[in-house]
Amino acid sequence: MNFPILSSLILLPSIGALFLFFTKSTKNNNVTIKYVALFTSIVNFLLSIYLWILFDKSTSEFQFVEQRIWIQDFINYKVGVDGISILFILLTTFITPLCIISVNNSIKKRLSEFLIAVLIMESFMIGVFCSLDLVVFYLFFEAGLIPMFLIIGIWGGARRVYSAFKFFLYTLLGSVLMLVAIITIYFLNGTTDVVELYKSGIDIKYQNLLWLAFFSSFAVKTPMWPVHTWLPDAHVEAPTAGSVLLAAILLKMAGYGFIRFSLGLFPAASEIFTPLIYTLSVIAIIFTSFIALMQEDMKKLIAYSSVAHMGYVTLGIFTIQQQGIEGSIIQMISHGLVAAALFLCVGVVYDRMHSRLINTYGGIVSIIPKYSVLFMLFTLAALGLPGTSGFVGEFLILMGVFKDNFLVAVIASLGVIIGAAYMLWLYKRVVFGKLINTDLKQMIDLNRSELFILSCLAIPTLFFGFYPDPLINTIEVSISDLIDQYNFKLAGKI
């Protein structure tokens, strides 16, 4: 197989964006523009499915590796996938077309620019998940800030400027230290190639500082308590499609980074800092769940619940148990689907009523029944009801944590209860109750494209809830190998 499938995955959306760039945006050809973007992203999705079919699940080696000299004697452009990254690529290519379909109702101005930003974003995010060189990774990781800044800033809500700035500066501040760390690694080991670094390991003297530098970047991006404050603002102000991208994929870059780099490169430091991660994660779970309980804005509530869910993810990753890490990855995938769906659900009612406040609604169950059913499904998935993908992730994570630390596990389990409380209360206040606001009577139920998007998200949520085997199969070998490597390096103290 010489066909550079990963590079094609990265490049294809950009080529689509370039094509859109040269098409003049007028009122008449908005439909054409949308179809071009949709076509590009669907081809990309099919390509990634093909990648998954070709993917060999029985080995933890990196596959489809492409390597080209990029800067002589310094950096190679190197991409490849293993069991961990391939799922994130699938998630990215799956969510993007749905985002593009969803712009129908929410994006009223500068459609072609918006789609260009979304497609370029897709390129960068796929790049993040398959780059096997630290510098290339950093490049993609940071480059994603540009389209997201514009998406929030141009198409966002009333306080969009504040949120866009906060998002950009927070994440940039977190990332610059990572750049220092990457360059330092280059001088310590003479390479920034991840595979080589896995083999050689990094001098234990420097691991702690390097780990902290990477942590500062990933913690902001995850986001972990106490640097999570950019997320609710960014989510609330971003347009629906932007929130979906942010919640479904952008946040996963950090979780992926923790697994790939923090665990893979700095095992000794990870061991030392596990209590820190545990503490922050537990605080995130409990604290932000309580905050979510008190929110009056639906988007903000879901944003805080994202922070809590990502708290489980970081908790699971640093258990260094097979179940814990598997659970984290499944939780990330599931959160990608469910959070995306919840933001879309908010978007649906927002497009009709132009309000995200919970108290605007109430008693809409009889007016828009289809919507209420799907909304309920995703609410239940978000609180981790058995039979939805949310349950699989949370359960595996808690199992991993129980093996490692009983007290943390008990506290984290409490978070599940609070999570159920705020999600169910949200659902109750929005959907059930007396119909007081008479304007709500004019609401129309889901149109075809909305129904299509939400069903597309509902199917995998349920499917992986009942049958998570395809996911676990894919990541199993890579994770067990990662843990073996981790323990091996820890024993040998490198």
Place this chain on the structure above:
Amino acid sequence: MENLQLVLPEIFLSLSIMFLLILGAFKKDSSKLIHNLSLSLLIVTATISFNETIGISETKLFNNSVIIDYFSSLMKIITLLAAFLVLTISSNYLKTFQIFKIEYPILILSSVLGMMVMISSNDLIVFYMGLELQSLALYVLATFNRDQLNSSEAGLKYFVLSALSSGLLLYGCSLIYGFTGSTNFNLIANQLNSNEYALTFGIVFILVGLAFKISAVPFHMWAPDVYEGSPTSVTLFFTMVPKIAALTVFIRFLYVPFLNLIDQWQMILIFLSIASMLFGAVAAIGQTNLKRLVAYSSIGHVGYALAGVAAGTNDGIQSSIMYITIYVLMNLGLFSCLLMLKRDNQYYEKIDDLSGLSKNHPMLSLSLLIILFSLAGIPPLAGFFAKFYVFKAVIEQSMYFLAIVGLLSTVVAAFYYLRLIKIMYFDEHKEKYDTEHGFWLKFSLTASTVLILIYFIFPSQLVEVVSRINII
């Protein structure tokens, strides 16, 4: 007999300046002709430098007072090309203010000649001569729009402060001469051992003078006022061309005679670098005039270039050259945008004038967006690579403090670049600007934007060009 072929570019340029002066004096209405002739002369000079000197191994002429090597040839070519581009895009601006006169291109040529002498200097006296030649031309250029109060004020301020710094520099030169008995860089290098502490005084004075020319903090005070007051095309020249020459001299002066005193001057450079980066980032935030903002941003960028020089290695020097080259490219694009903000024969230079630009001028604002993100150092644009190489060189020397401060100030600096983008893209739009622009203006904007955008595809090329610079 000296091999005069190696200084042919300088000889050619000085003869042509004299010829142009005579031509301008005797022929009426010759400003367009002289403008075009100067453009071609710059290109011819660059070609001569390229053909005659770039492949030559290090050669010293005139009692070792002039040095011709790859480094000097490369910097001369960059200077000449930058001057060429400045000259091409300034003609429309000058015509608008009715200052499209023969003196303008001639002054630019003479200041370029001064810079070429500076770049090639291997002797304190030659260096000072070149410096004064370029400065004198620059004083006049700053006041070129003499009917405007601002412009005259800028020129006067520049003259007074620059004369002061030249005085300090000269004092430093005489101290060094006094303690080593020579003005030649190589001879000074042999006399270092005995008078280390006394020599440090001389170095400090000269560094002050140079820091002034390159507008590094704390000798930057003149820059915002002069940049704001001067005609925009001259400001463009100020922000780009003299900095290339001054940086070259900075490197040559520190690394040839005083390499062994690196412990003495490295701290000074680190301070200059950190102060410039931080100050440039913080002070630009409050600005409302675009030219002032560019002044502060250029102070910040000089800080990054100096960080490379402070590293004390060949890698550091190369990264610093690369930084200044990419910076020149970005600045060119930025000013091309500025020169396009024109309506009814009036140029607009307030930040608010950018408001909603993206609505009426989508391509212009997209280019400006790319250039601003690149100036902020966001990957995958060229500006990121420039910073990346500098910090690579700095971290190689384990100067983590410098690297971290530098990177943190990029975050602060990102704020004001983002603010410009916000004004362009998020704010309500105003009246349209003219859409008719000269060919060269469009060309330089397109070329610089495209180069910045696709730099990441061919990052090795520039590295290869500078990797042949070996000073140490």
